[in-house]
Amino acid sequence: MFEDRALLARLWREEIDRFRDTHRESERLWREASAHMPDGVPMLWMAKWPGPWPVFVERADGAHFRSVDGIDHIDLCLGDTGAMVGHAPAAAVAAITEQLQRGSTFMLPTVDASAAAALLAGRFGLPSWQFTLSATDANRALLRYARQVTGRRKVLVIDYCYHGSVDEAFATLAEDGAVVPRRGNIGPPVPLAETTVVVPFNDVPALEAALATGEVAVVLAEPAMTNIGIVLPQPGWHDAVRAACDRTGTVLILDETHTLCAGPGGMVARDGLRPDAVVVGKTIAGGIPAGAYGMTAEFAERARTSLELEDIDVGGVGGTLAGNAVSLAGIRATLSEVLTADAYPAMIERAAEWTAGVQSAIDRHGAPWQVTQLGARAEYSFLPRPPRDGREAAEADDFELQQYLHLHALNRGILLTPFHNMALMSPATTAADVAAHTAAFGEAVASLYA
Missing domain, CATH: 3.90.1150.10 (Aspartate Aminotransferase, domain 1)
Structure with a gap:
């Protein structure tokens, strides 16, 4: 002070x-x-x-x-x-403008969708991608899929993490170790202890103990903390998280929305990390609303086969504007021409x-x-x-x-x-x-x- x-x-x-x-x-x-x-x-x-x-x-x-x-x-x-990527990058503006003139949203795919998915797969090494309007939306979708495939209720997050406006992430640890709402959490829908487990960043024993209970469906974490000041991972942290998730059958999601600053494929590609899913958003479409999440082939298959086609539109994942043509045109142009490895x-x-x-x-x-x-x-x-x-x-x-x-x-x-x-x-x-x-x-x- x-x-x-x-x-x-x-x-x-x-x-x-x-x-x-x-x-x-x-x-x-x-x-x-x-x-x-x-x-x-x-x-x-x-x-x-x-x-x-x-x-x-x-x-x-x-x-x-x-x-x-x-x-x-x-x-x-x-x-x-x-x-x-900077304000109004020329390549993204041109692609977005051209698509707007052809129509903005159809609830149908365009050629930019598969191109954008392929670009993201090449960067992050995860083969299966879906698109949203924000990284928050992507995180929410993945939490639902993780609970669906594991049959478990709880989400583990890092104390003072940032994952947009995901309800489960606005939790912290009280002095006695209890899970309580973060200061300023507006109208939490349920007591956070019902949905969330919290551990400090870089605390391997706390993480291992939390996962050993068998209650946790998914670990949602940033590769490095970025919204409470930059807090870097200690040596061995990411290896320990991956190993603990493997032992306990827990899904591991890494939110690269901010850590995309580390390189073209974020810290996942730079540091050789191995999540089951990764989230990106904010800048990937040149400044217009867009988010995306990538999954391993195994996780994507487990999620897809758990769903009935009749119910796929009412399960709480997606939205009528998600994956719209304008966002996907922006993503394709931004990743291929603006936020490149050379930049x-x-x-x-x-x-x-x-x-x-x-x-x-x-x-x-x-x-x-x-x-x-x-x-x-x-x-x-x-x-x-x-x-x-x-x-x-x-x-x-x-x-x-x-x-x-x-x-x-x-x-x-x-x-x-x-x-x-x-x-x-x-x-x-x-x-x-x-x-x-x-x-x-x-x-x-x-x-x-x-």
Whole structure:
């Protein structure tokens, strides 16, 4: 916890005043929008952006966007991965536009469907794919299939995990080890202990003990934690998870929605991981809604043969817009022409430059913080060493300090992810973009630790 709260409060007020002076058109639009939208935003979590009102976007291209206030911004948030390919990538825009002119949704396949599935199979090494409108939808479908084929009820998740808005994942461990709702969980439908088992990341004994009960149908995990700060797997963690699932007949799902930053096939391909199913979403269609899940041949066969054709449309998996023609055109173009293997080296190099710049400022001013990189993504946390699990990362958070640092950056034309201290690199992000953040971040840290 940052100790000088009076200093932090003064710096915050200065940045608020600066924001008010330079974002008058956003204020006008926000006040107008507030007549018909709570907090003036289309989704309430958008109110979490630092400042008295959100910035309204006029247009975006590549790694930059322009606000209605006439300010150019370097976008290091990139829609919290939704725009990891950059804004309006030409190949995806062309394919999406062309398909829109031919029709958008039919509840029937197009040639792009099989092409997109083949591209994903080649990247992740899993042969069987289905398409959704989001990674959340993909996770929900796989949880249903896992419970269907195992005949078990419970889902095991990692403490402080992130899997979109999946109900079963909003659980944490109380001080006595009981499974309870995460703070802020809105209207949980049932007590979380009825559906969910929770273990800390990197805690092999806890995982093995939980699976040994025979109650768990499926382990749903990220290859590395990404939404509570970046928490990397310890050596042997993934091997132990796979072995425990094999021993107990438990399905293993790895959610690569954020860790696709690690490489073309995420951490699954980079690190040779062996899940029964994998989930991707957000950026795979160039910024329009799309998700997908891949399965091993064995898991796909077990799931498919467990279903009656007569009931296949009413079992809680799918949706009339899932797998629509426009999404699939976007996926095919994005994977084949934008987010290619050739795009990753430069993205990862930019992330390494960002990491070095942040660490340099931390070291120069003696801030007790650290920074972690995962492929094209990097993040600093208010800890002197990398966190081992989600609880360590969560307990180190300082919301007021985070808000100040984010508003300081925003006032200098740099956008960070509002929920944590993450920066993401797109194929269009330049070394000059990163250098601008390095300079602004150094100024912010100096203001706190001068």
